[in-house]
Amino acid sequence: MNKEKKTRSKRGTVAQDPFDDDPTDVDSTGLNLPTTIEDTLERYAIVYGTSTTIWDRLHRIPMRPADLRNVIDKALHKEFMNHPLKTVIRPEDVVFDPSQECAGHCVNLYQGLRIRAKAGDCTQILELLRHLLSASSKHEDEVEANIEWVLNWIALPLQKPGTKLSTAVVMHGPQGTGKSMFWEIVLKIYGEYGKVGGQQQLESKYNDWISRTLFAVMEEVVATGELIHYKNMLRSLVTAEHLLIESKFQAVRKERNCCNLVFLSNEARPLAIEHDDRRHAVFWVAPKRTDGLYNRVAHSIKFGALEAFYDFLLKRELNGFNAYTLPPMTGAKQDLMELGLKPAERFARDWLARQLELPLWACSTGQLYKAFQRWSRQQGERTIVNQNGFTATVSKFARDQLSKLKCSPSKGNPGAPVTLWLPEGTGPLNGVTNFEFATEAVAAFDGPLSRFGQTFSEVAP
Numbered sequence: 001m002n003k004e005k006k007t008r009s010k011r012g013t014v015a016q017d018p019f020d021d022d023p024t025d026v027d028s029t030g031l032n033l034p035t036t037i038e039d040t041l042e043r044y045a046i047v048y049g050t051s052t053t054i055w056d057r058l059h060r061i062p063m064r065p066a067d068l069r070n071v072i073d074k075a076l077h078k079e080f081m082n083h084p085l086k087t088v089i090r091p092e093d094v095v096f097d098p099s100q101e102c103a104g105h106c107v108n109l110y111q112g113l114r115i116r117a118k119a120g121d122c123t124q125i126l127e128l129l130r131h132l133l134s135a136s137s138k139h140e141d142e143v144e145a146n147i148e149w150v151l152n153w154i155a156l157p158l159q160k161p162g163t164k165l166s167t168a169v170v171m172h173g174p175q176g177t178g179k180s181m182f183w184e185i186v187l188k189i190y191g192e193y194g195k196v197g198g199q200q201q202l203e204s205k206y207n208d209w210i211s212r213t214l215f216a217v218m219e220e221v222v223a224t225g226e227l228i229h230y231k232n233m234l235r236s237l238v239t240a241e242h243l244l245i246e247s248k249f250q251a252v253r254k255e256r257n258c259c260n261l262v263f264l265s266n267e268a269r270p271l272a273i274e275h276d277d278r279r280h281a282v283f284w285v286a287p288k289r290t291d292g293l294y295n296r297v298a299h300s301i302k303f304g305a306l307e308a309f310y311d312f313l314l315k316r317e318l319n320g321f322n323a324y325t326l327p328p329m330t331g332a333k334q335d336l337m338e339l340g341l342k343p344a345e346r347f348a349r350d351w352l353a354r355q356l357e358l359p360l361w362a363c364s365t366g367q368l369y370k371a372f373q374r375w376s377r378q379q380g381e382r383t384i385v386n387q388n389g390f391t392a393t394v395s396k397f398a399r400d401q402l403s404k405l406k407c408s409p410s411k412g413n414p415g416a417p418v419t420l421w422l423p424e425g426t427g428p429l430n431g432v433t434n435f436e437f438a439t440e441a442v443a444a445f446d447g448p449l450s451r452f453g454q455t456f457s458e459v460a461p
Contacts, residue, residue: 031059032058034072034076035072035073035076036076037080040076040079040080041080041083041086044057044068044086045087045107046086046087046089047088047089047091047094048088048089048090049090049091055089057107060108060109060212062247062250087105089105089106091253093106094106094109095109095255096108096109096110096211096258097162097256098110098162098193098214099160099161100112109255110161110212113190113191113193114192115306116307117307117311118307119311120305120308120311121300121308122305122306122309122312123300124293124297124299125182125185125300125305126309127296128293129147129150129151131178131289131293132171132177132179132182132286133150133285134286135285135286135287136283136284136332137330138331149281149327150169150281150283152316153260155313155314155318156322158310158314159314161214163260164257164258164323165260166238166278166279166323166324167238167278167281167325167326167327168238168260168261168281169261170262170263170280170283170336171263171264171285172264172265172266172283172284172285172332173285173287174266174287175266177285178294178297179285180217180219180264183217186217186262187215187217188306189306189313190214193212193213193214193215194213194214194215194217195216195217196216197210197217197221198219202221202233205246206248207244207246208246208247208250210237210245210259211243211245213258214259214260215260215261216259217261217264218261218263219263220265220266220267221270221271235279238261239279240257241256242256263280268339270336273333273337274337275345281327281328282327282333282336283332284331342393343372343376343379343381344385344389344393344394344397345393347376347394348397348402349397351368352398352401356375357451358448358449359445359448360423361423361444361445361448362420362422362423363420363421363441363445364420365387365404365420365421366387370449371453374453377453378453391404394421401424402422403421403424404419404420405427406420407419407420409435418435418439420437420438
């Protein structure tokens with residue numbers, strides 16, 4: 001009697017027809033491990049210059065030689081490692097190229113999106129987005145412009161896979177408003193190339209979580225006290241052309257950065273944003289809806305709204321929108337930029353805007369720093385930066401509105417050199433030396449300075 005052959009299935013080990021002329025060994029793990037040298041040669045590539053990396057072309061993951069030896073037949077492994085026709089590639093031939101224009105010998109970590117677009121009804125998804133952005137401005141035309149900008153931002157990388165947008169979206173506001181629900185819908189379009197990250201990923205020594213990623217939603221990524229610490233790291237995720245990917249027990253490799261980012265938070269200050277930021281589109285979301293919108297969105301997803309939304313995005317006219325289109329200036333972004341200003345920057349901004357009881361006149365760097373010290377104590381600042389730090393910060397912040405002029409007395413004349421702050425449009429007239437102008441300017445500024453903040457005790461600089 002013929003012994004029944006067995007094969008694996010997702011439900012366990014089942015009997016197979018012994019007279020089946022084409023038995024199929026189904027691997028319930030989904031690994032589909034090779035059993036012939038031909039399949040092994042086609043599937044695996046050895047990275048030249050490393051002793052630790054073999055790339056699995058099917059699953060697009062790196063592995064060590066010992067790991068491969070442990071999962072395939074040992075004789076097959078030995079034959080593969082010694083075979084003259086095994087594929088050997090350079091480290092730079094392992095690429096993430098969603099445009100799929102790389103050379104044929106490369107190991108491309110992108111294999112395409114699995115979702116298929118299908119015309120249909122996605123109005124509930126669009127209504128959810130409209131609700132979220134309805135509080136982004138007091139003016140309806142600006143709300144409409146913000147909705148159009150976000151839809152274009154989502155659509156462009158789907159129409160042109162691999163497009164790295166120079167901007168990121170920040171949505172923050174109360175819990176339960178639907179912001180996570182909306183962006184989870186976008187994540188589903190990207191499938192395996194969409195990721196969710198947070199504080200744990202940023203703090204990890206290894207960053208392979210960001211590898212092979214086209215879209216990522218970062219939730220509550222930074223605690224308030226660590227905003228500045230992580231600012232540069234987050235900036236590189238938004239703007240860097242390439243990322244250095246570090247995995248445990250694997251060589252560091254360079255990968256094209258195709259990841260576009262959304263930051264979600266319930267906090268009033270989700271990120272540290274500079275006063276001249278051009279990278280973030282910031283939206284404070286509307287309050288929670290109570291009319292069943294979220295249930296309608298979830299119901300529509302079950303009946304094809306996801307595929308319809310993808311179809312809508314692929315067919316969308318972008319009207320000139322490109323990877324470098326600047327984000328809208330919203331009230332929420334202005335608030336974040338205000339919160340992100342250093343004390344020296346806030347002082348300089350208010351002085352240059354003539355909002356302090358201090359004239360916008362030429363003065364010495366020491367005089368303006370003394371005014372800043374008084375202002376800082378009035379504002380309740382716990383620490384006051386030193387004069388060098390203050391001067392450097394103001395120089396960078398003020399740019400064309402404020403310049404410095406070093407003035408020294410003529411040879412043989414008494415007096416010490418002095419460095420002036422010159423507001424735009426000020427400076428010595430013809431026939432007046434720089435030092436003469438500086439002497440008069442310092443003397444003129446002394447009066448207003450002595451009255452500025454005079455009700456507060458002064459600590460000697």
